[in-house]
Amino acid sequence: MNLIEELEWRGLIHDVIPGTQEQLEKEQTTGYVGFDPTAPSLHIGNLVPVVLLKHLQRAGHKPIVLMGGATGRVGDPSGKDKERQLLDAEVIESNVLTQTAQLQKFIDFENTDNGAILVNNYDWFKDMNFLDFIRETGKHITINYMMAKDSVKNRLEGGMSFTEFSYQLVQGYDFLKLYVDYDCKLQMGGSDQWGNITTGTELIRRKAGGEAFALTAPLIKKADGSKFGKSEGGNVWLSSELTTPYEFYQYWLNTSDEDAENYIKVFTFLSRSEIEEIVENHNKEPHLRKLQKRLAEEVTKLVHSEKALNVARASTELLFGRGSVSMLHGMEDDEILSVFDGVPQANLNDAVGMGIADLLHESGFLASKGEARRALKENSISVNKEKVNEAFVLEEKALINQKYVLLQHGKKKFFLLSTIPG
Template identity: 45%
Template sequence: MTEHILDELAWRGLISQTTGEEELRAHLDEGPITLYCGFDPTAPSLHIGNLVQILTVRRFQMAGHKPLALVGGATGLIGDPKMAGERTLNPVETVHQWVERIRGQIEPFLSFEGDNAARMVNNYDWTKDMTAIELLRDVGKYFRLGTMISKDTVARRLHSDEGISYTEFSYQLLQGMDFLEQFRRYGCTLQTGGSDQWGNLTSGTELIRKAEGRTAHALSTPLITKADGTKFGKTESGTVWLDPEMTSPYAFYQFWLNQSDADVVGYLKVFTFLSREQIGELEHRVEHEPFKREAQRTLAREVTTLVHGAAAAQGAVDASQALFGRGDLDSLDAVTLAGCAKELGGVEGPSGISVADALVETSIVSSKSAARRAIQEGGAYVNNVKIDDADAVLATGDALAGGWTVLRRGKKTVGLFRQV
């Protein structure tokens, strides 16, 4: 018997709040429903926090339900309130470009065929011709100021030094209207989103109740955190994006590979479609053979394959091994090496540079004397070949695809250098 979608979500740690779990369960049991999740184009790419929502919607579709993925061409022009500070209002043309980019990132995760085919929607379609008077008369009349002010993000901003603009304050009207519009157009009865969106989610259910006299549902997922309390989805170089031009597949793979034993099982549940049995086996190996890091390697490959495809994932695996002397560097293409250089802080410098100077330039060692000592002690490598001459020059012919040369000290300290 197929597991109920709510039971699966609960096991994966993907339920934070609902408007009533038993009522939602009964509604889902009545037959396939239509649900939606919204994604605002506030950047040229989605990030791995958004991936939680994309995969949650996909899980509902796999359970037989029909998803609507809304990219907010209208709400992206406004911006929902942040915990602190006003959002930057981006030009209309920029937001429209980002809408198309984000659509392209979401579509591969959903099926657009069959009885429960997904549909992409844009709230700009039903807001672009609406006047302010129509918004106030047809939507605003159902909202109570006390309720709007009491929403967590709004309340926090009202009591802060920067306050909150009417633009951001009005966001919940627009998101509530989105749910009502999709209820009317497509029979949509469930909205999903992150727990930080709970106030906006319930704005929609309340609007449907007041305007239509009908019941709609909302379900939020927890914000993903790390066991040590630090922020998830950030690296030293910044946000982990889904766009390969903004976060290379190699860097993306490394992010997941570097997760701690305390976090990895939870992330396997949230970010992969592995079964309970498979994740249970990996959890056992974390407990009994943590040094093998099999759970981390599985997580990294699974999520990189989901987002970037099997070929890019294999390229990231190959690069991860080759850079540290366990694979063939010549097999890596220019795009993969460029991603490695970006992640590792690749350096460009003059042609004819000595290996010792290149080791310093890439910060593998702190001084030229330390570089010469590393070479003399047999701990320096160029493209995984040991260098024993302290006066050796980095030959142009040593370059790999894209002109990069891989320098390494010992087993773990790696840098990339390109002669220009």
């Protein structure tokens, strides 16, 4: 199976420039993906282009990771219906650093043959002179061509600044620059990048007389049409500071059958036969959720670590499995804390003797006392995994290790409260 076929089977191909496969077969090809440092961490949506680079590298080609220190300062209009707020230079710089560190986990930069290269387009744009740019680059692309792009067309009504309009030219120049400096002939990205990418190939054709290729991956969606990568806390981030490995693991574990089957192809590097076997097994015994479990394991391991995965699994087993709270008794404090690492927690002194409604609110678990009372009426509150009613008062004997209480709202929301008995 060649690379394009492989990506196609995984559902990672939206568009390809004809001739791309021939190019990949002809020689070791250098290909790049750009990341705009608009947030302090990558999120799981960014995982798609990462996966593309990794597949490219696994197929023996050479990846370039481009950090958009410059493009991040401009703002990509693709897929946006409104002009965006410009980010401060310091914020961008710090985002570049953190995102770079994250990317280095996924792609091999060491290998002598096809180790990845890291570049930052700010390096070639920071001293670029505006007049030089419009004379040497702008001259090759007509504004008729630029206005035909969806990212621009969609904004002609509502308005768009010259800055965002220029974005495709800036990104196009990146491709040209990499083509000239690194013989980079391929750009990959999400489908929203198609317009920007083709501006690049066009520039390479006109200015350098060369031929360049591209492929894009479709936007990942959920089967019900809602947005991929959002949990109740917002984005699912790759940084364990923003999304704990437990939450991360849970996100994947909770995917629907239909989504899980697509995701395991997109986000893991398991072989086709292996995936087909997993799916088949899953269809035989769907209630075992083997598919979701495997997906969650693989992705958590890829993004975090084997160790983080084990902690996430231990918490999951304790909170959702047969394991009861009594398992916690006798564990050392630091063991308990490590199991609950991903679970929101708080400290509240003098919690013993408090009514449950106050406890839920004072601890910060639920937003208000009204909400706590409502939840109690709905019979959705548990303490140490036992349902409780409004009359419940926390007693000292309920504390695990004389210190901890596990609060729970509904099936999936947990909260660990630590307290010092008065």
